[in-house]
Amino acid sequence: MTEEVLVDSSDGILTITINRPQARNAATLAVARGIAAALDELDRRDDLRIGILTGAGGTFCAGMDLKGFLRGERPSIEGRGFGGLTAKPPVKPLIAAVEGYALAGGFELVLACDMVVAADNAQFGVPEVKRGLAATAGGLVRLPRQLPYRIALELALTGDMFPAARAYHYGLVNRLAAPGEALAEARRLAQTIAANGPLSVAASKRVVVESQDWPAAEVWERQAALTEHVFSSADAREGSAAFAEKRKPVWQGK
Known part of the structure; x- marks a missing residue:
C-alpha cells in the first residue's frame, strides 16, 4: 500500500508531502496521523530548523476524504485538529507549498x-457553506486574522474560490511561483530561514504568534520573558563574531 504521507529531511528542512494524488490529496485519518508524526519529528530533532507541507501530483489538498467520512472516519486527531495540524501547529516554522487546489480542510x-508559497494558478477556498457545513477546522477564526475582515467574510459566506494572485495581493501568500515550482520556491525561503540562529527564529516566531492576544500593558514584559535567553546564548556571541569576521556563523542552538 502506498504511504499516504511522505517525509524527507535535508539541509535542516523537513518536507511533508500528502501523497494521495488520485484523490486530490483529500485527507484521511492516516494522513492526519502521518502529518502529526512528522510535525513531532520536526520539533523533536535539533538538526531540523523548519518544515514544508505540500501535496503530491499538482494539488495541495482538496479537504476531507468523503469516502472515509461515509465510513465514519474523520481526518482529525484529538487535541491536534484536522490533518493533525490545525489545532496544534508546530513550534518550529512551517511553510505551505501550494499547487492546484487548497480547499475546505x-x-x-x-x-x-x-x-505560504503558491503557484500563481493555485486556488484556495472554504466551500463548506455550499454544502450546508461550516469551516470549523480554523477557517472561520483564522481567515479574519490573516485577511481584511470583509474579504474574510466574503470567502466564508460565499464559499467561492480565491485565486492565488488575489491571495498574494491581500498578504495571505508570501511568494508566488510558476506552476510546478511552489515547492522549489518554498525550499528557497526555508533555506534562508534555516541559515539563521535557531534560538532567534524560535523566539521570534513565539513572539509574533502569541503577542496578538497580549494586553498592551504586558507586551514588553512578555516579550522579554521569551527573548532574554537569546541575548545571553552562545549563538548570540557566535553571530556577532561571525559578522565581525565576515564568515558564516556556526550555530549550536544554545
Missing part, C-alpha cells in the same frame, strides 16, 4: 502554516 491546513 486543505485551505485550513494552509491557514495553520506560518508562511
Whole structure:
C-alpha cells in the first residue's frame, strides 16, 4: 500500500508531502496521523530548523476524504485538529507549498502554516457553506486574522474560490511561483530561514504568534520573558563574531 504521507529531511528542512494524488490529496485519518508524526519529528530533532507541507501530483489538498467520512472516519486527531495540524501547529516554522487546489480542510491546513508559497494558478477556498457545513477546522477564526475582515467574510459566506494572485495581493501568500515550482520556491525561503540562529527564529516566531492576544500593558514584559535567553546564548556571541569576521556563523542552538 502506498504511504499516504511522505517525509524527507535535508539541509535542516523537513518536507511533508500528502501523497494521495488520485484523490486530490483529500485527507484521511492516516494522513492526519502521518502529518502529526512528522510535525513531532520536526520539533523533536535539533538538526531540523523548519518544515514544508505540500501535496503530491499538482494539488495541495482538496479537504476531507468523503469516502472515509461515509465510513465514519474523520481526518482529525484529538487535541491536534484536522490533518493533525490545525489545532496544534508546530513550534518550529512551517511553510505551505501550494499547487492546484487548497480547499475546505486543505485551505485550513494552509491557514495553520506560518508562511505560504503558491503557484500563481493555485486556488484556495472554504466551500463548506455550499454544502450546508461550516469551516470549523480554523477557517472561520483564522481567515479574519490573516485577511481584511470583509474579504474574510466574503470567502466564508460565499464559499467561492480565491485565486492565488488575489491571495498574494491581500498578504495571505508570501511568494508566488510558476506552476510546478511552489515547492522549489518554498525550499528557497526555508533555506534562508534555516541559515539563521535557531534560538532567534524560535523566539521570534513565539513572539509574533502569541503577542496578538497580549494586553498592551504586558507586551514588553512578555516579550522579554521569551527573548532574554537569546541575548545571553552562545549563538548570540557566535553571530556577532561571525559578522565581525565576515564568515558564516556556526550555530549550536544554545
